[in-house]
Amino acid sequence: MSRWSESERTYSRPWHGPLRHYDILKEATIGFVVVLVLTFLLAITFSSPDVPPVTIQSWAKAQPAGFVDVALTELNRTSTTATYGPPYNNQTGSLQSLGPVSIQKFFGVKYPINTARDFVLNPLATLPHFPALTRAISTYEHASTATQDHWVGIYLSKMNKLPLSSATIVAHLPSAGPVPELMTHLLAMAQSGALDAQLLTQSSFYTTNYTNPLMFIGDSVVAQPNSYWNKLVTTDHLQGDQWGVMNETGSWPGQPWMWLYTMWYQVPPMSNSSDVDVEVLAIMTVLSVALLLVPVIPGLRNIPEKLPLYRLIWRRYYRDPEFTDVQRT
Incomplete structure (x- = not known):
């Protein structure tokens, strides 16, 4: 049997001191009402603005040529998503260790994405009554990979000469095969909002999985520094080097409980590491486990007892001789 400390023996004695009436229901009700009122007042005062969502439609309208440029990288499988690696594909572009x-390889490809098919060809195939488009899709799909890449490369070289906000794209370029026809219809589909809907409904019946449109829009970050998406996140201070994960749009407080997680992204060597995500995940896992094990770690579990903070909280108890005398007996 383990020996009890003096404090443990003291706390285990029956209480023979004076008793005071305490209505816990009354206290709980008062506390609930106060917190509810404060919540409503703070929500009204500090709630974040209702910013319209960023969609592929808004992107395609703001930067038509920019949208087509990124769509071409999805078609020839050179975008960030196409080369990302697990959980989207078996590439190694964003593989961290x-x-x-x-960890990515360990869990494998859990959400497979084929950017050419999922972002371009499958959505286009849903458009009815366009014989020229149907022929273009068939021609492209039956061509060899080398021929497909050749067509996309020629068309991309022409598109790169246009500013991102150009509303006029290259509509006819025989040397690019069926690619101009595909891009013309994809841009129209995006500007109408139909592409957003198609990318949502591809994943499942429920349209709450926004992975595909988010990955599509996010691919413009690396490809185009002046892209529509980059301008928005920079304006709202949501870039990774601006503690973006805990920021909110505009001049509003974000998620302060995220500061411990976000902090490690700004601290060397993590801030300069290509494996920063998995390193921060490992650090937070260790810290979380340590927090859970506080009650069973010798020395660490005694810190609250050694610190005099509890005497400040229970100051009335400790300054009342009637209570302290009973404790000593």
Whole structure:
């Protein structure tokens, strides 16, 4: 049997001191009402603005040529998403490791994305009554990969000469095969909002999975520094080097409970590491486990007892001789 400390023996004694009436229901009700009122007042005062959502439609209208440029990288499988790696595909473009261990490879491809098919060809195939488009899709799909890449490369070289906000794209370019026809219809589909709907409904019956449109829009970050998406996140201070994960749009407080997680992205060597995500995940996992194990770690579990903070909280108890005398007996 383990020996009890003096404080444990003291706390285990029956209480023979004076008793005071305490209505816990009354206290709980008062506390609930106060917190509810404060919540409503703070929500009205500090709630974030209702910013319209960023969609592929808004992007395609603001930067038509910019949208087509990124769509071409999806078609020839050179975009960030196409080369990302697990959980989207088996590439290695964004593969991160913790030492010799790759968590991404361990879990594998859980959400497969074929950018050419999922972002371009499948949505276009849903458009009815366009014989020229149907022929263009068939021609492209039956061509070899080398021929497809050749067509896209020629068309992309022409599009790169246009400013991102250009409303006029290259509509006819025989040397690019069926690609101009595909891009003309994809741009029209995006500007109408139909592409947003198609990218949502591809994943499941429920339209709450926004992975596909988010990945499509996000691919413009690396490809185009002046892209529509980059301008928005920079204006709202949502870039990764601006503690973006805990920021809110506009001059509004974001998620302050995220500061501990976000902080590690700004601290070397993580801030300069290509494996920063998995390193921060490992750090937060260790800290979270340590927090859960506080009650069973010797020395660490005694810190609250050694610190005099509890005496400040229970100051009335400790300054009343009637209570302290009973404790000592």
